[in-house]
Amino acid sequence: MAKTYRRIDTQLVHAGTPQPRILGAVSLPIFQSANFEYAGESSYDDIRYIRLNNTPNHLALHRLLSTLEHAPAALVAASGMAAISSTLLSLLGAGDHLLAQNCLYGGTFDLITNDFPRLGIERTFIDGDDPVSWRSALKPNTRAIYVEAMTNPLLEVADLKAVVRFARDCKLISIIDATFASPVNFHPIDLGFDLAIHSATKYLNGHSDIVAGAVIGSTELIGNITHHMNHLGGSMDPHAAFLLYRGLKTLALRVRQQNHSALTIAKFLSHHTAVARVNYAGLESHPRHARARELFEGFGGVLSFELEGDARRAEEFMHRTQIPVVAASLGGVETLLTRPATTSHAGMSAEQRQQLGISDRLIRMSVGIEATDELVDDLAQALGSYQ
C-alpha cells in the first residue's frame, strides 16, 4: 500500500520515494540514462526516454509535487518558462483568447505579447483587482485566465478567490504561477485553480544551481500538457531532477525562515527614515494585507523598497551591503538584491515601468536563510549614511 504523509514537512522528505526503494538506496540516485530497456509499454508517451520526462527521477518529482500541491498529477519541465509555454500552448491555439494579469513575470509577458500574436492567439491584460472589468474583457473565444500569486516586484495580491469564481462561471481554465508563494505558503489547487505553475529554479530547488519548472493539476490537463511538452521538448535533465528532488527536502525549513526574516526586514525598513516605501504583503500597511492573510500561510521571502534619493543612491546602497549578493533571480538560500529597472524589467520602456509603478530607484530583495539579525544589522549599516 502506498504510504501517506499528513504534514508538508514529512511529505517533503518522504513523498515520491519509489516503493520499494531502488536497490535500497536511501537517496534516490541519478538515472543518467537517455533510454530504458523496452518493458512492453503500449503507447509512445510511456516509452521510457528522457524527453518524455519519465525516468525514475522525473516520476519521483511528479509524485512529490502532486502530493505537495494536493492535486492528482504533476509534470516537471526544463525551466519555469518551459512549464509556462507548454501549458499555454497545450490549452490555446489559433483563434483562442487568453485573459492575463497585467503585471506578469517579464518572460511570460513577452511570450504572451510578442509570440502569441504570430500564432494567432489573442490576449487581453486585466487588472487582477477589478473583477468587473474581467467580464467586459471576456470574448466568445476566451479559453483561460492566467494570474500570479504575488506580483513581481511590487508584491501585489490579486483577488484570487474572484479569479476562481469567474473562471468557473465562464468555463475558463484558471492558471496561477505560484512561484513566489511556494506550496509552504499557499495551496492554489485547494482554492480552486485548475493548474498551478512554478519556476522550480526559485524556492522549490532553493540553491540557485539549476533551472527547472513544474505544472500541477488534474490528470486530464497534465496528460494533455505532457503530450505537448513531449513535442515541444522542454523536458528536464535527470541531473537537474536529482538536485531539485534533494533541494525540495528542506523547502519548509527554508521558506519558514525566509517568511520570518522578510517580515522582520520589512518592518525594520518601514520604520527607517531613509526608506520612502516598502512593498510586502505581510505589513499591516500593505493595501492587500487582509487578503494575503486569508490566502497565504506566510507572506514569502521577497520584498521591495524605495530609498529616499535617486537610482544612483539605491545602487550605492546595494553595494554597501556586506551579506546580500547583487544578482537577479530569487528563492535561493542566499539573500539577493537587484534593481528591477536594470534586470527583470529592463526589457520594458521607462514609461511602461512607470505605468506599473516600478521606479528606477526600486530595489527588490530576495531574503535567504542567513541569520535574521545579521541581515538587519547589515542593512542598518548600509543605510547609515542616509540618516
Ligand code: PLP
Ligand atoms: N515565473 C516567475 C514568477 C518568475 O519569477 C520566473 C523567473 O524569474 C519565471 C516564471 C521563469 O522561470 P525560469 O527562469 O525557471 O524559466
